[in-house]
Amino acid sequence: MFRPSAFRRPPYAVPAGACAAALLLLTACDNTSETAAPEPLSVRTGATASPGVAGPQADGLRKRAAPGPHAPVVRPREIPALGPKTRAAIPASSKQVLVVTGDDYDSSLSTAVLYARDNPALGWLPVTTRWPAHNALNGWTDEHWEGDLRSPVGVYGLTYAGGLFDPPDTAFPYDRNPAFVVSGEGFDGEQLEGSFDYVVAIDYNRTPGVTPLDPERPLGQERGGGIWIHVDHGGPTQGCISLPLDRMQELLSTLDPAKKPVVVMGDAEALEE
Structure with missing residues:
Protein backbone atom coordinates (compact mmCIF):
# COMPACT_ATOMS: atom_id res chain seq x y z
CA MET A 1 0.00 0.00 0.00
CA PHE A 2 1.32 3.49 -0.84
CA ARG A 3 1.97 5.79 2.13
CA PRO A 4 1.87 9.59 1.92
CA SER A 5 5.43 9.66 3.18
CA ALA A 6 6.53 7.92 0.01
CA PHE A 7 5.92 11.14 -1.93
CA ARG A 8 8.11 13.35 0.29
CA ARG A 9 11.63 14.11 -0.76
CA PRO A 10 14.29 12.92 1.72
CA PRO A 11 15.59 15.49 4.21
CA TYR A 12 18.80 17.28 3.33
CA ALA A 13 20.94 20.12 4.76
CA VAL A 14 20.17 23.65 3.55
CA PRO A 15 23.14 26.10 3.31
CA ALA A 16 22.82 29.16 5.49
CA GLY A 17 22.79 31.48 2.46
CA ALA A 18 19.83 29.72 1.05
CA CYS A 19 17.59 30.16 4.08
CA ALA A 20 16.35 33.55 2.95
CA ALA A 21 15.40 32.24 -0.45
CA ALA A 22 13.64 29.30 1.13
CA LEU A 23 11.74 31.65 3.43
CA LEU A 24 10.57 33.74 0.48
CA LEU A 25 9.47 30.59 -1.31
CA LEU A 26 7.46 29.43 1.71
CA THR A 27 5.86 32.86 1.98
CA ALA A 28 4.82 32.68 -1.67
CA CYS A 29 3.32 29.18 -1.12
CA ASP A 30 1.11 30.58 1.64
CA ASN A 31 -0.68 32.59 -1.05
CA THR A 32 -1.73 29.43 -2.91
CA SER A 33 -3.86 26.39 -1.96
CA GLU A 34 -2.08 23.83 0.15
CA THR A 35 -1.05 20.77 -1.89
CA ALA A 36 -1.93 17.57 -0.01
CA ALA A 37 -0.12 14.32 -0.52
CA PRO A 38 -2.01 11.86 -2.80
CA GLU A 39 -4.33 9.51 -0.98
CA PRO A 40 -3.32 5.89 -0.92
CA LEU A 41 -4.68 3.87 -3.85
CA SER A 42 -6.73 1.76 -1.44
CA VAL A 43 -8.51 4.88 -0.21
CA ARG A 44 -9.28 6.22 -3.71
CA THR A 45 -10.42 2.93 -5.25
CA GLY A 46 -11.29 0.60 -2.39
CA ALA A 47 -8.72 -1.92 -3.67
CA THR A 48 -5.12 -2.74 -2.94
CA ALA A 49 -2.55 -2.34 -5.67
CA SER A 50 0.77 -4.01 -6.04
CA PRO A 51 3.63 -1.99 -4.64
CA GLY A 52 4.98 0.37 -7.26
CA VAL A 53 1.92 0.02 -9.56
CA ALA A 54 -0.70 2.75 -9.71
CA GLY A 55 -3.40 4.18 -11.94
CA PRO A 56 -4.87 2.37 -14.98
CA GLN A 57 -2.11 -0.22 -14.90
CA ALA A 58 -3.16 -1.30 -11.39
CA ASP A 59 -6.80 -1.43 -12.50
CA GLY A 60 -5.81 -3.77 -15.34
CA LEU A 61 -3.98 -6.05 -12.96
CA ARG A 62 -6.99 -6.21 -10.67
CA LYS A 63 -9.28 -7.15 -13.59
CA ARG A 64 -6.95 -9.89 -14.75
CA ALA A 65 -6.63 -11.28 -11.24
CA ALA A 66 -10.37 -11.29 -10.54
CA PRO A 67 -11.76 -14.86 -10.52
CA GLY A 68 -14.12 -15.64 -13.40
CA PRO A 69 -17.41 -17.51 -13.17
CA HIS A 70 -17.14 -21.25 -12.56
CA ALA A 71 -18.69 -23.43 -15.29
CA PRO A 72 -20.96 -26.15 -13.87
CA VAL A 73 -19.61 -29.69 -13.99
CA VAL A 74 -21.68 -31.72 -16.47
CA ARG A 75 -21.46 -35.45 -15.91
CA PRO A 76 -22.46 -37.97 -18.59
CA ARG A 77 -25.94 -39.33 -17.97
CA GLU A 78 -26.29 -42.86 -16.68
CA ILE A 79 -29.16 -45.21 -17.46
CA PRO A 80 -31.63 -44.66 -14.62
CA ALA A 81 -32.53 -47.41 -12.12
CA LEU A 82 -29.39 -49.46 -12.86
CA GLY A 83 -27.03 -50.17 -10.00
Whole structure:
Protein backbone atom coordinates (compact mmCIF):
# COMPACT_ATOMS: atom_id res chain seq x y z
CA MET A 1 0.00 0.00 0.00
CA PHE A 2 1.32 3.49 -0.84
CA ARG A 3 1.97 5.79 2.13
CA PRO A 4 1.87 9.59 1.92
CA SER A 5 5.43 9.66 3.18
CA ALA A 6 6.53 7.92 0.01
CA PHE A 7 5.92 11.14 -1.93
CA ARG A 8 8.11 13.35 0.29
CA ARG A 9 11.63 14.11 -0.76
CA PRO A 10 14.29 12.92 1.72
CA PRO A 11 15.59 15.49 4.21
CA TYR A 12 18.80 17.28 3.33
CA ALA A 13 20.94 20.12 4.76
CA VAL A 14 20.17 23.65 3.55
CA PRO A 15 23.14 26.10 3.31
CA ALA A 16 22.82 29.16 5.49
CA GLY A 17 22.79 31.48 2.46
CA ALA A 18 19.83 29.72 1.05
CA CYS A 19 17.59 30.16 4.08
CA ALA A 20 16.35 33.55 2.95
CA ALA A 21 15.40 32.24 -0.45
CA ALA A 22 13.64 29.30 1.13
CA LEU A 23 11.74 31.65 3.43
CA LEU A 24 10.57 33.74 0.48
CA LEU A 25 9.47 30.59 -1.31
CA LEU A 26 7.46 29.43 1.71
CA THR A 27 5.86 32.86 1.98
CA ALA A 28 4.82 32.68 -1.67
CA CYS A 29 3.32 29.18 -1.12
CA ASP A 30 1.11 30.58 1.64
CA ASN A 31 -0.68 32.59 -1.05
CA THR A 32 -1.73 29.43 -2.91
CA SER A 33 -3.86 26.39 -1.96
CA GLU A 34 -2.08 23.83 0.15
CA THR A 35 -1.05 20.77 -1.89
CA ALA A 36 -1.93 17.57 -0.01
CA ALA A 37 -0.12 14.32 -0.52
CA PRO A 38 -2.01 11.86 -2.80
CA GLU A 39 -4.33 9.51 -0.98
CA PRO A 40 -3.32 5.89 -0.92
CA LEU A 41 -4.68 3.87 -3.85
CA SER A 42 -6.73 1.76 -1.44
CA VAL A 43 -8.51 4.88 -0.21
CA ARG A 44 -9.28 6.22 -3.71
CA THR A 45 -10.42 2.93 -5.25
CA GLY A 46 -11.29 0.60 -2.39
CA ALA A 47 -8.72 -1.92 -3.67
CA THR A 48 -5.12 -2.74 -2.94
CA ALA A 49 -2.55 -2.34 -5.67
CA SER A 50 0.77 -4.01 -6.04
CA PRO A 51 3.63 -1.99 -4.64
CA GLY A 52 4.98 0.37 -7.26
CA VAL A 53 1.92 0.02 -9.56
CA ALA A 54 -0.70 2.75 -9.71
CA GLY A 55 -3.40 4.18 -11.94
CA PRO A 56 -4.87 2.37 -14.98
CA GLN A 57 -2.11 -0.22 -14.90
CA ALA A 58 -3.16 -1.30 -11.39
CA ASP A 59 -6.80 -1.43 -12.50
CA GLY A 60 -5.81 -3.77 -15.34
CA LEU A 61 -3.98 -6.05 -12.96
CA ARG A 62 -6.99 -6.21 -10.67
CA LYS A 63 -9.28 -7.15 -13.59
CA ARG A 64 -6.95 -9.89 -14.75
CA ALA A 65 -6.63 -11.28 -11.24
CA ALA A 66 -10.37 -11.29 -10.54
CA PRO A 67 -11.76 -14.86 -10.52
CA GLY A 68 -14.12 -15.64 -13.40
CA PRO A 69 -17.41 -17.51 -13.17
CA HIS A 70 -17.14 -21.25 -12.56
CA ALA A 71 -18.69 -23.43 -15.29
CA PRO A 72 -20.96 -26.15 -13.87
CA VAL A 73 -19.61 -29.69 -13.99
CA VAL A 74 -21.68 -31.72 -16.47
CA ARG A 75 -21.46 -35.45 -15.91
CA PRO A 76 -22.46 -37.97 -18.59
CA ARG A 77 -25.94 -39.33 -17.97
CA GLU A 78 -26.29 -42.86 -16.68
CA ILE A 79 -29.16 -45.21 -17.46
CA PRO A 80 -31.63 -44.66 -14.62
CA ALA A 81 -32.53 -47.41 -12.12
CA LEU A 82 -29.39 -49.46 -12.86
CA GLY A 83 -27.03 -50.17 -10.00
CA PRO A 84 -23.21 -50.21 -10.15
CA LYS A 85 -22.99 -53.99 -10.65
CA THR A 86 -25.38 -53.91 -13.60
CA ARG A 87 -23.73 -50.87 -15.17
CA ALA A 88 -20.32 -52.49 -14.87
CA ALA A 89 -21.59 -55.50 -16.84
CA ILE A 90 -22.41 -53.33 -19.88
CA PRO A 91 -19.45 -53.58 -22.30
CA ALA A 92 -17.59 -50.32 -22.83
CA SER A 93 -17.90 -50.85 -26.59
CA SER A 94 -21.71 -50.95 -26.48
CA LYS A 95 -23.50 -47.83 -27.71
CA GLN A 96 -27.05 -49.24 -27.60
CA VAL A 97 -28.78 -50.86 -24.63
CA LEU A 98 -32.30 -52.23 -24.48
CA VAL A 99 -33.33 -52.19 -20.80
CA VAL A 100 -36.13 -54.61 -19.92
CA THR A 101 -37.33 -54.06 -16.37
CA GLY A 102 -39.66 -56.57 -14.71
CA ASP A 103 -42.32 -55.33 -12.33
CA ASP A 104 -41.37 -57.92 -9.73
CA TYR A 105 -39.27 -61.05 -9.29
CA ASP A 106 -42.30 -63.28 -9.79
CA SER A 107 -44.14 -61.09 -12.30
CA SER A 108 -44.51 -61.66 -16.05
CA LEU A 109 -45.06 -57.95 -16.74
CA SER A 110 -42.20 -55.71 -17.85
CA THR A 111 -41.38 -52.49 -19.63
CA ALA A 112 -38.60 -51.80 -22.16
CA VAL A 113 -36.65 -48.70 -23.20
CA LEU A 114 -33.87 -48.43 -25.78
CA TYR A 115 -30.94 -46.17 -24.84
CA ALA A 116 -28.04 -44.94 -26.95
CA ARG A 117 -24.66 -43.42 -26.12
CA ASP A 118 -23.75 -41.56 -29.31
CA ASN A 119 -21.92 -38.76 -27.50
CA PRO A 120 -19.77 -39.92 -24.55
CA ALA A 121 -19.89 -36.43 -23.04
CA LEU A 122 -23.70 -36.61 -22.82
CA GLY A 123 -23.89 -40.25 -21.78
CA TRP A 124 -26.91 -42.52 -22.17
CA LEU A 125 -30.06 -40.99 -23.64
CA PRO A 126 -33.41 -42.73 -24.33
CA VAL A 127 -34.24 -43.07 -28.02
CA THR A 128 -37.66 -44.68 -27.55
CA THR A 129 -40.63 -44.31 -25.27
CA ARG A 130 -41.30 -46.87 -22.54
CA TRP A 131 -42.82 -49.96 -24.17
CA PRO A 132 -45.05 -52.55 -22.50
CA ALA A 133 -43.54 -56.04 -22.49
CA HIS A 134 -43.97 -59.57 -21.18
CA ASN A 135 -41.42 -61.95 -19.75
CA ALA A 136 -41.68 -65.54 -18.50
CA LEU A 137 -44.71 -66.83 -16.62
CA ASN A 138 -42.90 -67.29 -13.28
CA GLY A 139 -40.84 -64.11 -13.50
CA TRP A 140 -37.05 -63.96 -13.32
CA THR A 141 -34.03 -65.97 -12.18
CA ASP A 142 -30.30 -65.51 -11.73
CA GLU A 143 -29.78 -69.14 -12.81
CA HIS A 144 -31.98 -70.21 -15.65
CA TRP A 145 -32.75 -73.89 -16.24
CA GLU A 146 -34.76 -75.57 -18.95
CA GLY A 147 -38.45 -75.60 -18.07
CA ASP A 148 -38.34 -73.27 -15.05
CA LEU A 149 -40.54 -70.76 -16.90
CA ARG A 150 -38.35 -67.87 -15.78
CA SER A 151 -36.41 -65.33 -17.83
CA PRO A 152 -32.65 -65.08 -17.17
CA VAL A 153 -31.42 -61.95 -15.41
CA GLY A 154 -28.30 -60.38 -16.91
CA VAL A 155 -26.62 -58.44 -19.70
CA TYR A 156 -26.56 -60.24 -23.05
CA GLY A 157 -25.48 -59.38 -26.57
CA LEU A 158 -27.87 -58.83 -29.45
CA THR A 159 -26.17 -60.01 -32.62
CA TYR A 160 -28.74 -61.57 -34.98
CA ALA A 161 -32.41 -61.31 -35.86
CA GLY A 162 -34.86 -63.21 -38.01
CA GLY A 163 -38.49 -63.82 -38.73
CA LEU A 164 -41.18 -65.13 -40.99
CA PHE A 165 -41.49 -61.85 -42.89
CA ASP A 166 -39.10 -59.49 -44.60
CA PRO A 167 -37.61 -57.16 -42.02
CA PRO A 168 -38.27 -53.44 -41.85
CA ASP A 169 -35.45 -51.24 -43.08
CA THR A 170 -32.59 -52.37 -40.86
CA ALA A 171 -28.82 -52.80 -40.83
CA PHE A 172 -29.12 -55.69 -38.40
CA PRO A 173 -28.27 -59.24 -39.59
CA TYR A 174 -31.59 -60.91 -40.37
CA ASP A 175 -32.60 -64.46 -41.28
CA ARG A 176 -35.92 -64.56 -43.11
CA ASN A 177 -37.01 -68.16 -42.80
CA PRO A 178 -40.33 -70.09 -42.97
CA ALA A 179 -39.23 -72.02 -39.88
CA PHE A 180 -40.19 -69.02 -37.72
CA VAL A 181 -43.69 -70.30 -37.06
CA VAL A 182 -45.54 -71.19 -33.88
CA SER A 183 -49.09 -72.26 -33.17
CA GLY A 184 -51.27 -73.18 -30.23
CA GLU A 185 -52.29 -71.21 -27.19
CA GLY A 186 -50.38 -69.32 -24.54
CA PHE A 187 -50.74 -69.54 -20.76
CA ASP A 188 -53.75 -67.22 -20.79
CA GLY A 189 -55.43 -68.99 -23.70
CA GLU A 190 -54.20 -66.42 -26.25
CA GLN A 191 -53.19 -67.46 -29.77
CA LEU A 192 -49.44 -67.77 -30.31
CA GLU A 193 -49.57 -67.49 -34.10
CA GLY A 194 -47.50 -64.58 -35.39
CA SER A 195 -45.23 -64.40 -32.35
CA PHE A 196 -42.17 -65.21 -34.46
CA ASP A 197 -42.95 -62.88 -37.35
CA TYR A 198 -39.99 -60.86 -36.05
CA VAL A 199 -37.44 -62.00 -33.46
CA VAL A 200 -34.12 -60.83 -32.09
CA ALA A 201 -31.98 -63.53 -30.49
CA ILE A 202 -30.69 -62.86 -26.97
CA ASP A 203 -27.17 -64.24 -26.61
CA TYR A 204 -27.95 -66.41 -23.61
CA ASN A 205 -26.54 -69.95 -23.98
CA ARG A 206 -26.05 -69.58 -27.73
CA THR A 207 -23.28 -68.83 -30.20
CA PRO A 208 -23.31 -65.08 -30.91
CA GLY A 209 -23.58 -63.89 -34.49
CA VAL A 210 -25.59 -66.81 -35.94
CA THR A 211 -29.25 -67.21 -36.84
CA PRO A 212 -31.69 -67.44 -33.93
CA LEU A 213 -32.58 -70.91 -35.26
CA ASP A 214 -29.13 -72.27 -34.44
CA PRO A 215 -29.64 -75.16 -31.94
CA GLU A 216 -26.21 -75.14 -30.26
CA ARG A 217 -26.26 -74.61 -26.47
CA PRO A 218 -22.71 -73.99 -25.17
CA LEU A 219 -23.80 -74.32 -21.52
CA GLY A 220 -25.72 -77.53 -22.22
CA GLN A 221 -29.35 -78.22 -23.05
CA GLU A 222 -30.33 -78.34 -19.39
CA ARG A 223 -29.54 -74.62 -19.05
CA GLY A 224 -32.23 -73.70 -21.55
CA GLY A 225 -31.95 -71.60 -24.68
CA GLY A 226 -33.89 -70.08 -27.51
CA ILE A 227 -34.38 -66.91 -25.47
CA TRP A 228 -35.60 -64.28 -27.93
CA ILE A 229 -37.24 -60.90 -28.13
CA HIS A 230 -40.31 -61.53 -30.24
CA VAL A 231 -43.79 -60.26 -31.07
CA ASP A 232 -46.09 -60.10 -28.05
CA HIS A 233 -49.04 -62.51 -28.07
CA GLY A 234 -50.81 -60.95 -25.11
CA GLY A 235 -49.56 -63.14 -22.28
CA PRO A 236 -46.54 -64.54 -20.42
CA THR A 237 -43.74 -66.33 -22.27
CA GLN A 238 -41.73 -69.45 -21.48
CA GLY A 239 -38.55 -67.42 -21.03
CA CYS A 240 -38.46 -64.84 -23.84
CA ILE A 241 -39.21 -61.12 -23.89
CA SER A 242 -42.15 -60.03 -26.03
CA LEU A 243 -42.98 -56.59 -27.44
CA PRO A 244 -45.95 -55.30 -29.44
CA LEU A 245 -45.63 -55.76 -33.22
CA ASP A 246 -45.01 -52.08 -33.99
CA ARG A 247 -42.40 -51.89 -31.23
CA MET A 248 -40.59 -54.93 -32.65
CA GLN A 249 -40.49 -53.23 -36.03
CA GLU A 250 -39.18 -50.04 -34.42
CA LEU A 251 -36.54 -52.01 -32.53
CA LEU A 252 -35.31 -53.74 -35.67
CA SER A 253 -35.20 -50.42 -37.52
CA THR A 254 -33.12 -48.83 -34.76
CA LEU A 255 -30.65 -51.54 -33.78
CA ASP A 256 -27.22 -50.96 -35.30
CA PRO A 257 -24.65 -53.79 -35.23
CA ALA A 258 -21.84 -51.21 -35.32
CA LYS A 259 -23.02 -49.99 -31.89
CA LYS A 260 -22.66 -53.45 -30.33
CA PRO A 261 -26.16 -53.51 -28.80
CA VAL A 262 -26.95 -55.48 -25.65
CA VAL A 263 -30.05 -56.18 -23.61
CA VAL A 264 -30.10 -55.54 -19.85
CA MET A 265 -32.95 -57.59 -18.40
CA GLY A 266 -34.28 -58.55 -15.00
CA ASP A 267 -36.68 -57.57 -12.26
CA ALA A 268 -36.34 -54.00 -10.97
CA GLU A 269 -34.69 -55.03 -7.70
CA ALA A 270 -32.05 -57.14 -9.43
CA LEU A 271 -31.15 -54.37 -11.89
CA GLU A 272 -30.59 -51.90 -9.05
CA GLU A 273 -27.66 -53.94 -7.74
